Amino acid sequence: MADVSFNAALIVGAGSGLSASLARVLSKDGIKVSLAARSTGDLDALVKETGARAFACDASQRTDVDKLFAELDASSSTPDIVIYNASYRTRGPFVELDPTEVEKAIAVTAYGAFLVAQHAARRMLPKKHGAILLTGASAGVKGYAQSAPFAMGKFALRGMAQSMARELSPQGIHVAHVVIDGGIRSARRPASPDAPDSLLDPDAIAETYMHLIQQPRSAWAWEVELRPWVEKF
Amino acid sequence: MADVSFNAALIVGAGSGLSASLARVLSKDGIKVSLAARSTGDLDALVKETGARAFACDASQRTDVDKLFAELDASSSTPDIVIYNASYRTRGPFVELDPTEVEKAIAVTAYGAFLVAQHAARRMLPKKHGAILLTGASAGVKGYAQSAPFAMGKFALRGMAQSMARELSPQGIHVAHVVIDGGIRSARRPASPDAPDSLLDPDAIAETYMHLIQQPRSAWAWEVELRPWVEKF
Amino acid sequence: MADVSFNAALIVGAGSGLSASLARVLSKDGIKVSLAARSTGDLDALVKETGARAFACDASQRTDVDKLFAELDASSSTPDIVIYNASYRTRGPFVELDPTEVEKAIAVTAYGAFLVAQHAARRMLPKKHGAILLTGASAGVKGYAQSAPFAMGKFALRGMAQSMARELSPQGIHVAHVVIDGGIRSARRPASPDAPDSLLDPDAIAETYMHLIQQPRSAWAWEVELRPWVEKF
Amino acid sequence: MADVSFNAALIVGAGSGLSASLARVLSKDGIKVSLAARSTGDLDALVKETGARAFACDASQRTDVDKLFAELDASSSTPDIVIYNASYRTRGPFVELDPTEVEKAIAVTAYGAFLVAQHAARRMLPKKHGAILLTGASAGVKGYAQSAPFAMGKFALRGMAQSMARELSPQGIHVAHVVIDGGIRSARRPASPDAPDSLLDPDAIAETYMHLIQQPRSAWAWEVELRPWVEKF
Numbered sequence: 019m020a021d022v023s024f025n026a027a028l029i030v031g032a033g034s035g036l037s038a039s040l041a042r043v044l045s046k047d048g049i050k051v052s053l054a055a056r057s058t059g060d061l062d063a064l065v066k067e068t069g070a071r072a073f074a075c076d077a078s079q080r081t082d083v084d085k086l087f088a089e090l091d092a093s094s095s096t097p098d099i100v101i102y103n104a105s106y107r108t109r110g111p112f113v114e115l116d117p118t119e120v121e122k123a124i125a126v127t128a129y130g131a132f133l134v135a136q137h138a139a140r141r142m143l144p145k146k147h148g149a150i151l152l153t154g155a156s157a158g159v160k161g162y163a164q165s166a167p168f169a170m171g172k173f174a175l176r177g178m179a180q181s182m183a184r185e186l187s188p189q190g191i192h193v194a195h196v197v198i199d200g201g202i203r204s205a206r207r208p209a210s211p212d213a214p215d216s217l218l219d220p221d222a223i224a225e226t227y228m229h230l231i232q233q234p235r236s237a238w239a240w241e242v243e244l245r246p247w248v249e250k251f
Numbered sequence: 252m253a254d255v256s257f258n259a260a261l262i263v264g265a266g267s268g269l270s271a272s273l274a275r276v277l278s279k280d281g282i283k284v285s286l287a288a289r290s291t292g293d294l295d296a297l298v299k300e301t302g303a304r305a306f307a308c309d310a311s312q313r314t315d316v317d318k319l320f321a322e323l324d325a326s327s328s329t330p331d332i333v334i335y336n337a338s339y340r341t342r343g344p345f346v347e348l349d350p351t352e353v354e355k356a357i358a359v360t361a362y363g364a365f366l367v368a369q370h371a372a373r374r375m376l377p378k379k380h381g382a383i384l385l386t387g388a389s390a391g392v393k394g395y396a397q398s399a400p401f402a403m404g405k406f407a408l409r410g411m412a413q414s415m416a417r418e419l420s421p422q423g424i425h426v427a428h429v430v431i432d433g434g435i436r437s438a439r440r441p442a443s444p445d446a447p448d449s450l451l452d453p454d455a456i457a458e459t460y461m462h463l464i465q466q467p468r469s470a471w472a473w474e475v476e477l478r479p480w481v482e483k484f
Numbered sequence: 485m486a487d488v489s490f491n492a493a494l495i496v497g498a499g500s501g502l503s504a505s506l507a508r509v510l511s512k513d514g515i516k517v518s519l520a521a522r523s524t525g526d527l528d529a530l531v532k533e534t535g536a537r538a539f540a541c542d543a544s545q546r547t548d549v550d551k552l553f554a555e556l557d558a559s560s561s562t563p564d565i566v567i568y569n570a571s572y573r574t575r576g577p578f579v580e581l582d583p584t585e586v587e588k589a590i591a592v593t594a595y596g597a598f599l600v601a602q603h604a605a606r607r608m609l610p611k612k613h614g615a616i617l618l619t620g621a622s623a624g625v626k627g628y629a630q631s632a633p634f635a636m637g638k639f640a641l642r643g644m645a646q647s648m649a650r651e652l653s654p655q656g657i658h659v660a661h662v663v664i665d666g667g668i669r670s671a672r673r674p675a676s677p678d679a680p681d682s683l684l685d686p687d688a689i690a691e692t693y694m695h696l697i698q699q700p701r702s703a704w705a706w707e708v709e710l711r712p713w714v715e716k717f
Numbered sequence: 718m719a720d721v722s723f724n725a726a727l728i729v730g731a732g733s734g735l736s737a738s739l740a741r742v743l744s745k746d747g748i749k750v751s752l753a754a755r756s757t758g759d760l761d762a763l764v765k766e767t768g769a770r771a772f773a774c775d776a777s778q779r780t781d782v783d784k785l786f787a788e789l790d791a792s793s794s795t796p797d798i799v800i801y802n803a804s805y806r807t808r809g810p811f812v813e814l815d816p817t818e819v820e821k822a823i824a825v826t827a828y829g830a831f832l833v834a835q836h837a838a839r840r841m842l843p844k845k846h847g848a849i850l851l852t853g854a855s856a857g858v859k860g861y862a863q864s865a866p867f868a869m870g871k872f873a874l875r876g877m878a879q880s881m882a883r884e885l886s887p888q889g890i891h892v893a894h895v896v897i898d899g900g901i902r903s904a905r906r907p908a909s910p911d912a913p914d915s916l917l918d919p920d921a922i923a924e925t926y927m928h929l930i931q932q933p934r935s936a937w938a939w940e941v942e943l944r945p946w947v948e949k950f
């Protein structure tokens with residue numbers, strides 16, 4: 019259908035395994051992929067594999083995000099799909115938390131998402147077309163002990179996502195928030211043979227992101243919660 | 252993947268447009284489809300089109316549901332996909348509601364889902380494989396004025412779904428609850444040309460059901476909320 | 485204030501420790517208290533202590549509830565405070581649950597609340613004054629494994645409470661749902677000296693009920709969640 | 718009871734009508750009250766009436782909050798009750814929001830609450846005693862269109878509150894989050910005679926705050942939602 023055709027994707031927080039899975043499946047679908055990460059050094063292999071372009075960008079810095087979108091515009095890569103995967107957390111007893119780290123957790127996890135989403139929405143609104151996917155966590159629906167900063171960041175992200183969905187969906191922009199509940203499988207954190215599929219496979223998560231992107235607008239989901247079959251909740 | 256291969260589906264509450272869409276897409280995928288409805292008279296065309304079999308069953312009646320599953324077993328149609336779409340509602344000022352109607356709303360919307368899901372789970376557990384999808388409504392997450400009976404039924408359904416997901420997911424059964432928020436397009440309720448896609452297209456809903464059924468077990472959703480892009484929430 | 489003056493209370497499910505605490509504090513405040521329970525045999529001491537009257541009533545039976553309110557009306561005890569504490573639960577693996585027990589769990593926990601609340605509301609509406617408090621449980625906001633029937637009953641109760649609050653609050657009836665999360669202290673279940681206050685003191689719960697009853701209507705709560713300070717959630 | 722005795726309260730965001738109501742009722746109860754506000758000029762009358770002390774403090778500034786608590790300690794006013802009422806909001810179409818204003822909304826509404834709550838908790842933990850009340854809004858549970866910044870701030874506040882409750886309640890500190898849903902009556906915003914009690918009376922809100930502060934620890938509420946009887950939700 020006409021309303022589910024896309025040209026260019028931007029993935030922010032591109033260093034994660036989920037971002038790599040998304041870059042692969044999006045580029046395989048013929049979508050031009052741009053990757054943004056604080057440091058692009060680790061992205062070389064992915065860039066080579068997928069043909070994506072990599073951009074250095076600290077998403078919590080307004081000037082960095084301004085520059086990123088200017089570059090995307092200049093290179094005909096203005097995205098109609100934006101996926102925000104960046105986050106930062108710090109843990110510990112509430113009374114021992116470093117306020118600077120708390121600020122950073124909110125800035126990277128939520129404020130950066132605002133900066134990126136606002137630039138994205140400005141470009142999508144005139145065409146009444148686009149998808150903005152925000153990667154949440156169980157911390158965004160449940161505030162865990164010794165984890166107030168991550169709760170603050172992810173709750174704020176969810177509040178923004180819901181506000182955006184209410185405002186922008188009727189203008190043609192599909193805003194979705196995906197709650198990832200559980201650990202994500204990676205090279206550093208392989209699945210245990212004793213507990214198959216007990217960590218989220220990033221390729222499996224990417225399938226749901228692609229499904230959301232392709233949903234017809236008569237039946238959009240604004241939120242999905244994903245967890246391994248054996249995860250307690 | 253092996254864990255997302257299915258053979259036979261049962262759709263309860265088969266008279267709806269969503270059930271018809273599901274019957275079409277499931278049978279197209281080579282899955283044997285059984286349809287259950289209180290009255291099967293309206294299902295002739297769908298049966299002819301999809302090759303599904305139709306069964307008369309009042310899902311709120313224990314003997315009916317027992318008989319239904321005995322017939323499914325006898326005809327090698329024991330389902331590994333079960334979709335419960337049946338519901339009943341009554342509306343009006345709280346003090347004017349007919350208690351008999353309230354009982355019926357709970358019985359059809361929630362208790363029938365229990366009867367069907369229990370039979371289904373008994374057959375799925377030994378194989379540690381199956382999907383049970385329960386069709387909810389915005390009334391299951393928000394109790395609206397003048398609609399207590401439907402709230403009671405759909406809240407109860409959601410509570411059961413969440414309890415089942417916690418218990419049965421780690422045993423290989425994917426339980427999912429889909430919150431439909433908005434009107435569903437049908438022959439009797441066509442979409443307005445002035446408000447395109449303002450009613451949920453049953454085919455679009457069915458796409459999300461199929462996505463849920465096919466999710467790898469490392470990243471299962473237990474709940475998805477679907478609404479038209481222009482629906483207020 | 486005028487809007488927080490009450491005359492007569494009805495407590496259903498009167499056999500519990502919470503009901504006893506409520507009967508004591510309400511009667512001490514000069515409110516005429518009626519107690520309803522399936523069996524009134526255990527209520528003798530409480531009746532003697534508080535001056536309350538006891539009525540035999542299976543709240544899940546329509547004729548019983550009709551009769552109860554006729555008796556209350558006839559004895560000038562028509563309640564402007566109604567508290568519903570009755571519930572029934574059954575537990576076990578989902579596939580082993582007895583459908584008859586599931587029906588009973590829903591009937592006592594939710595349908596009985598409907599019957600009682602409807603009679604109550606009919607009497608309160610003409611005066612645009614009254615309070616209906618419904619005792620929920622953590623099972624009403626979270627469906628636990630092996631506990632689908634209680635989830636169904638308590639979710640349904642919560643859905644009804646929310647629907648009633650939306651409809652009846654603007655007509656002067658304060659509807660509130662109290663989520664009790666944790667065990668309640670009783671003679672049979674005393675608090676452990678090693679874990680002080682780790683069970684809810686029924687007198688402490690009753691304080692919050694009394695607070696809700698006395699809230700001025702410009703700032704009503706429709707839901708409160710109570711748990712012991714050390715309870716995990 | 719011993720566990721509900723308090724000595725000194727700190728109210729941050731002291732310029733509001735709710736803060737004034739709280740100052741009055743707390744000081745009437747013999748509790749020493751300290752008021753913190755960005756500007757203390759408007760607090761003169763309240764200080765005179767209640768005997769409270771006023772402190773200038775921008776709660777979003779770490780050095781200000783450090784200084785505030787140092788002064789409280791030095792004047793034997795270390796609080797065992799802390800109420801955070803400060804917030805800042807900006808509204809408008811998502812694409813037109815000023816990022817600096819978004820930062821400020823999060824900083825005042827949520828990060829300042831963190832700074833204050835952390836100082837408070839450090840002083841309460843050694844005594845295993847204290848109450849921290851955080852004033853939320855419906856924006857903290859529902860992200861409204863054209864109001865993303867306030868949603869971000871209030872969602873973040875709620876996430877922090879829930880995380881704190883899970884961590885600090887078992888250490889004797891009562892953390893509660895109060896969702897105010899509706900407008901608050903004030904001199905500038907008087908109640909309409911046509912719609913009595915359709916705005917929250919700050920004195921009525923204060924009654925619930927006092928109830929929360931006095932709850933025995935065997936039955937603590939971590940969240941309460943207050944709205945006028947006629948408010949839509």
